Amino acid sequence: MLRVRFAPSPTGFLHVGSARTFIFNWLYARHNGGTMILRVDDTDVERNTEASLTSIFEGLSWLNLSWDEQYRQSERLALHRQMAEAIFATGLAYRDFTPAHEGDSPKPIAVGPPLSRPGEPAPKPTEGARQGGGAWLFNPGAREISREESDRRAAAGEPFALRFRVPREPERIIRFNDAVYGEQAKSTADIEDFALLRSDGMPTYHMASCADDADLRISHIIRGQDHLTNTFKHVLIFEAAGAALPQFAHLPLLVAPDGTKLSKRKHGPVVSVTTYRDAGFLPEAFVNFLCLLGWSPKNDQTMMSRQELIGLFSLEGINRANAVVNFKDVVVQPLSPPVVALPLKALGGPPLSLPGLERQGGGFLSSEEMFDPKALWLNAEHIRALPLDDLSQRLLPVVREAGFNVLPEYMLRITPLVRERIKLLKDVLTVADFFFVDQLPPYNPAELIPQKGDAAMALKALKKAHEVLANLPAADFKHDTLDANLRAAAQELKLKAGQMFQPIRVAVCGRKNAPPLFETLEVLGKEKTLARIEQAIGKVQ
RNA sequence: GGCGCUAUCGUCUAGGGGUUAGGACGGAAGAUUCUCAAUCUUCAAACCCGGGUUCGAUUCCCGGUAGCGCUACCA
Numbered sequence: 001m002l003r004v005r006f007a008p009s010p011t012g013f014l015h016v017g018s019a020r021t022f023i024f025n026w027l028y029a030r031h032n033g034g035t036m037i038l039r040v041d042d043t044d045v046e047r048n049t050e051a052s053l054t055s056i057f058e059g060l061s062w063l064n065l066s067w068d069e070q071y072r073q074s075e076r077l078a079l080h081r082q083m084a085e086a087i088f089a090t091g092l093a094y095r096d097f098t099p100a101h102e103g104d105s106p107k108p109i110a111v112g113p114p115l116s117r118p119g120e121p122a123p124k125p126t127e128g129a130r131q132g133g134g135a136w137l138f139n140p141g142a143r144e145i146s147r148e149e150s151d152r153r154a155a156a157g158e159p160f161a162l163r164f165r166v167p168r169e170p171e172r173i174i175r176f177n178d179a180v181y182g183e184q185a186k187s188t189a190d191i192e193d194f195a196l197l198r199s200d201g202m203p204t205y206h207m208a209s210c211a212d213d214a215d216l217r218i219s220h221i222i223r224g225q226d227h228l229t230n231t232f233k234h235v236l237i238f239e240a241a242g243a244a245l246p247q248f249a250h251l252p253l254l255v256a257p258d259g260t261k262l263s264k265r266k267h268g269p270v271v272s273v274t275t276y277r278d279a280g281f282l283p284e285a286f287v288n289f290l291c292l293l294g295w296s297p298k299n300d301q302t303m304m305s306r307q308e309l310i311g312l313f314s315l316e317g318i319n320r321a322n323a324v325v326n327f328k329d330v331v332v333q334p335l336s337p338p339v340v341a342l343p344l345k346a347l348g349g350p351p352l353s354l355p356g357l358e359r360q361g362g363g364f365l366s367s368e369e370m371f372d373p374k375a376l377w378l379n380a381e382h383i384r385a386l387p388l389d390d391l392s393q394r395l396l397p398v399v400r401e402a403g404f405n406v407l408p409e410y411m412l413r414i415t416p417l418v419r420e421r422i423k424l425l426k427d428v429l430t431v432a433d434f435f436f437v438d439q440l441p442p443y444n445p446a447e448l449i450p451q452k453g454d455a456a457m458a459l460k461a462l463k464k465a466h467e468v469l470a471n472l473p474a475a476d477f478k479h480d481t482l483d484a485n486l487r488a489a490a491q492e493l494k495l496k497a498g499q500m501f502q503p504i505r506v507a508v509c510g511r512k513n514a515p516p517l518f519e520t521l522e523v524l525g526k527e528k529t530l531a532r533i534e535q536a537i538g539k540v541q
Numbered sequence: 542g543g544c545g546c547u548a549u550c551g552u553c554u555a556g557g558g559g560u561u562a563g564g565a566c567g568g569a570a571g572a573u574u575c576u577c578a579a580u581c582u583u584c585a586a587a588c589c590c591g592g593g594u595u596c597g598a599u600u601c602c603c604g605g606u607a608g609c610g611c612u613a614c615c616a
Binding site: 008161162185192198205208225227230253292303322373420496497501502509515517518 | 545546547553564577578612613
């Protein structure tokens with residue numbers, strides 16, 4: 001029975017790296033008909049918050065990801081302690097009565113004899129941490145305390161941490177096979193006596209995680225590569241507890257353009273899944289994008305539906321090198337002097353604004369700056385692949401949230417005009433804004449003047465257009481009729497099509513770049529069209 | 542410092558002892574159109590360095606370098 005788990009610790013919003021880890025686990029389970037388990041690793045009471053847990057659920061639900069079983073580590077503490085005690089009973093763990101944090105790195109007080117190899121001199125304590133090489137033996141005296149003394153002090157109520165007694169003499173080579181990174185080996189001389197239980201009785205991550213993985217019969221542990229070296233400790237725990245070793249598969253890390261691990265603290269909103277949701281990514285596109293970081297179907301496919309991903313996914317397709325999420329460094333490194341936000345490319349409207357993404361010194365980051373261009377492209381691809389009514393339904397809430405009370409039927413008519421022009425759902429606000437308002441926001445009248453023309457030409461075109469369109473029954477405000485009439489008018493005025501159409505476009509849309517004119521007029525309707533042309537005439541005069 | 546991992550166009554990646562080193566994004570140029578977008582065509586762009594093994598290495602081995610990760614009573 002194949003069983004995989006995703007085990008987030010609720011210490012912040014859902015991280016894109018975590019989301020990808022979930023997805024890979026989920027894909028593996030769904031591909032093989034296995035069981036997907038969500039386990040909340042909340043043993044760190046200091047840092048866990050319920051708000052964080054809520055945000056993780058929110059993120060997963062937006063991505064439309066499902067799981068079959070759910071657990072919470074804080075409800076399974078008895079199990080963890082039980083397994084820790086079982087290990088203690090075998091002699092493979094010992095009580096360390098050193099007060100908490102007194103032995104923490106890098107304070108030199110903990111030095112003691114490092115686990116130096118024969119022949120290597122031990123470093124002097126004053127030299128600081130680990131200069132002699134090898135792993136650190138925490139609080140060396142603690143390991144040697146007799147069982148009698150240990151029992152006595154414990155019975156007296158003295159607090160202690162439980163540490164794993166890593167085999168020292170003879171030193172052993174711990175081995176495991178990783179589905180992605182291959183055969184792994186490490187000497188016990190390089191593994192420190194790590195803690196199993198804290199002095200308050202709470203299990204550490206290593207203990208809780210292994211106890212649960214064993215108890216829940218997890219068959220495959222698919223997780224970030226930052227756990228690769230921890231795995232040796234886990235192998236030790238599994239062994240000591242007499243549990244079967246699961247198959248490990250470590251995933252390359254998601255890194256920032258500067259190569260460092262993506263972190264909430266350093267890279268802020270660009271690592272939060274909610275940022276992508278709020279910016280108007282389609283969940284299916286975002287999942288697609290995440291899958292392409294560190295995994296390949298090896299068949300040159302880039303755009304994949306969820307079903308295709310499930311069908312194509314395999315551990316063999318996972319890459320070993322870290323993958324860069326290619327956002328612009330300005331996101332994390334405020335520029336000085338401050339730079340004005342770039343407008344969205346090709347879209348006349350204001351740049352995308354999202355909370356937390358204000359640029360230092362004012363302005364907002366554009367979507368091209370904060371998102372990986374491939375993510376943007378993939379999102380556009382998925383948008384274009386959506387049926388019109390589906391896309392329209394997803395656009396509607398975005399528009400309404402921006403304060404425009406648009407009817408579903410109207411949205412459906414606008415949708416085909418924006419479908420090929422937006423990369424993010426939110427782009428609809430800058431691409432189709434003129435459909436939503438009664439009054440066009442102010443624009444530069446000079447825009448009304450066509451190529452190789454002057455104000456007189458603009459005026460002539462606008463007046464003629466108004467005349468022609470006014471004579472058209474509202475029912476004839478259809479693409480073909482508009483096309484025929486306006487072209488005829490252009491010919492009559494001896495204007496090129498573009499020279500005729502641009503003034504009208506600017507009059508109606510308030511900018512030069514917009515969806516095709518006749519479709520636009522058709523959707524906008526006779527009344528608004530004429531009103532806007534009249535206003536434009538006023539501006540030119 | 543110690544240990545582990547990694548290294549193909551700017552980015553995501555395919556490939557693998559002999560290839561014009563493939564694809565995608567992004568970039569450039571052109572076609573098309575009433576603008577924009579979409580679409581189509583074309584172009585530029587990569588095997589970290591040094592040794593070995595071999596008739597032949599980008600590919601296998603070793604070393605170096607660089608990057609990353611771990612090295613907590615965090616996860």
